[in-house]
Amino acid sequence: MTSRWIRITLAALTVAGLSACGDDTKTASPQPSVGSASSAATVTGDVTVFAAASLTESFKTIGKDFEAANPGAKVTFNFAGSSALATQINQGAPADVFASAAPANLKTVTDAGGAEGTGTTFVKNQLVIAVPKGNLKGIKTLADLTKPGVKVALCAEQVPCGAAAKKALDTAGVKITPVTLEQDVKAALAKVKLGEVDAALVYRTDAKAAATDVDGIEFPESAGAINDYPIIVLKKAKNPAGAQAFVAYVLSDKGKAVLTSAGFQAP
Amino acid sequence: MxxxxxxxxxxxxxxxxxxxxxxxxxxxxxxxxxxxxxxxLVRAPWTTLPQRLTEPGVLTALLLSLQCATLATVVCVLFGVPLAWLLARVEFPGRRLVRALVTVPLVLPPVVGGVALLLVFGRRGLLGEWLDTTFGITFPFTTTGVVIAEAFVAMPFLIIAVEGALRGADSRFEEAAATLGAGRWTTFTHVTLPLVAPGVAAGAVLCWARALGEFGATITFAGNYPGTTQTMPLAVYLALETDLDAAIVLSLILLTVSVAILAGLRDRWITSP
Incomplete structure (x- = not known):
């Protein structure tokens, strides 16, 4: 009996180990700039930041830099689709800062009384066509995605990358029948990485972060669907001083440098 | 009672x-x-419920869910019952390891299960690439893909239930059948199966319920598209992104239908041995 349970436990551990390994792409980060923050006074305590999935790589770097500049502070991130984050915040999830991939999701929070104002736009992001490395299907334009035999993944319209994709496709007058509507931008990108689809519309920053597996193809129509990323300190923040300092750090030149090197555009 | x-x-x-x-x-x-x-129930938007129930897409997702969960259960019974029999009745080296492996989908986070399925049955997967180039068959983004994902996650429930029933069943009936000249196959179909029928039914119900609520492996392996792969749990998740009320309504529909079906089956099919 005992040995049976040991075997089961071992099997479970192996599986858990395997699943932990499968995530290495997310930790690829642009060059970390270590240094002290420009802000004079340092802050302490835990700062909980809810941030859009597309900010994963750059915010992890910014978080490390912020902690280095404020030795007493610890930043914890919750990365997910902006709309899921907004729902979590409105349901009382403990967050100090919300960085959304679109103003609409921030508005959901402010409408529910979770924060005041419209936040500060700290970056803009633009869509590109992500194709598996090598671009075997020779996709060059948005119209190429309508060709028969080209499998396309889009984000669902409920999440910002899907809303942006719809806007870009509408302005271009291109009608695509995707094979799937993914729950967030990273899921759409994963389908490209695995070669299950021939193309997906993702943010430029996501394509850049996955540059080893994915080529990003710019298309002019994406200019019509640029996403503003607002950041805001939440009313119920447990650590308002830490939250303010983190937002200031994101908006500082050091924060901007990290974001730009990840492919974001200045607002 | x-x-x-x-x-x-x-x-x-x-x-x-x-x-x-x-x-x-x-x-x-x-x-x-x-x-x-x-x-x-408390949070449900009762006043707008009638409009929400008749919204396009709700019925499609519900029917797809029921259809896929039922097909997945059939697949699980066809393959799971023989596997459970093998585990319960045949001594073979490595049986304990096989039994542990059967439970892998239970401990595997469903999303990881979906990725694993892609790595095998995906367009560039170990088997999927061959299936695609030879027969032109691909599973991701198809309804078949949903059934595969659900069967993968739900099959352990059936196997564990049936194996438990087989171990609890009196093997003297099988031995008697064997002494009377019945082969292993005849014994299985005429003696063993009727003996453990309640266990199979209980396992199938568990399996069906798990398949109906499946989310992670489905959205990862089969994707999400209305009409072909968007089952109720996927619709609920996406509704949650923008509209909590819609998500609650969808959840309630799924719960009502599944509880009604399960309650209807339970007394008729499942008699505890």
Whole structure:
């Protein structure tokens, strides 16, 4: 009996180990700039930041830099689709800062009384066509995605990358029948990485972060669907001083440098 | 609940005090399991319910869910019952390891299961690439893909239930059949299977319920597209992104339908041995 349970436990551990390994792409980060923050006074305590999935790589770097500049502070991130984050915040999830991939999701929070104002736009992001490395299907334009035999993944319209994709496709007058509507931008990108689809519309920053597996193809129509990323300190923040300092750090030149090197555009 | 004996007659109720040590935890357990349902019911947008129920897409997702969960259960029974028999009745080296491996989908986070399925059955997967180039068959983004994902996640429930039933069944009947000249196949179909039918039914119900609620492996392996792969749990998740009320309504529909079906089946099919 005992040995049976040991075997089961071992099997479970192996599986858990395997699943932990499968995530290495997310930790690829642009060059970390270590240094002290420009802000004079340092802050302490835990700062909980809810941030859009597309900010994963750059915010992890910014978080490390912020902690280095404020030795007493610890930043914890919750990365997910902006709309899921907004729902979590409105349901009382403990967050100090919300960085959304679109103003609409921030508005959901402010409408529910979770924060005041419209936040500060700290970056803009633009869509590109992500194709598996090598671009075997020779996709060059948005119209190429309508060709028969080209499998396309889009984000669902409920999440910002899907809303942006719809806007870009509408302005271009291109009608695509995707094979799937993914729950967030990273899921759409994963389908490209695995070669299950021939193309997906993702943010430029996501394509850049996955540059080893994915080529990003710019298309002019994406200019019509640029996403503003607002950041805001939440009313119920447990650590308002830490939250303010983190937002200031994101908006500082050091924060901007990290974001730009990840492919974001200045607002 | 009156006590029913084998002849179907109601035995006179024996008034015995239920031990508090059982009653209290049982009550707490029931509360814990049903409170989230109460939460959904309290928060449900009852006034706009009629419009929301008739919204396009709801019925499509519901029918797809029922259809896929049922097909997945059929697949699980076809492959799971023989596997359970093998585990319960045949001594072979590495049987313990095989039994542990059968439970892998239970411990695997479903999303990881979906990725694993992609790595095998995906367009560039170990088998999928060959299937695609040779026969032009691909599973991701198809309804078949949904059935595969659900069967993968739900099959252990069936196997564990059926294996338990087989181990509990009196093997003397099988031995008697063998001494009377029945082969292993005849014994299996004519003696073993009728003997463990309640266990198979219980396993199939568990399996169906798990398949119906499947989310992670489905969205990862089969994707999400209305009409082909968007089952109710996927629709609920995406509704949650923008509209909590819609998500609650969808959840309630799924719960009502599944509880109705399960309650309807339970008394008729599942008699505890």
């Amino acid at each position: 009156p006590i029913v004996d084998k002849a179907g007659e109601v035995a006179p109720p024996r008034r015995q005090r239920i031990p508090l040590g059982l009653l209290v935890p049982a009550g707490l357990g029931l509360l814990f399991l049903t409170f989230p349902l109460v939460g959904l």
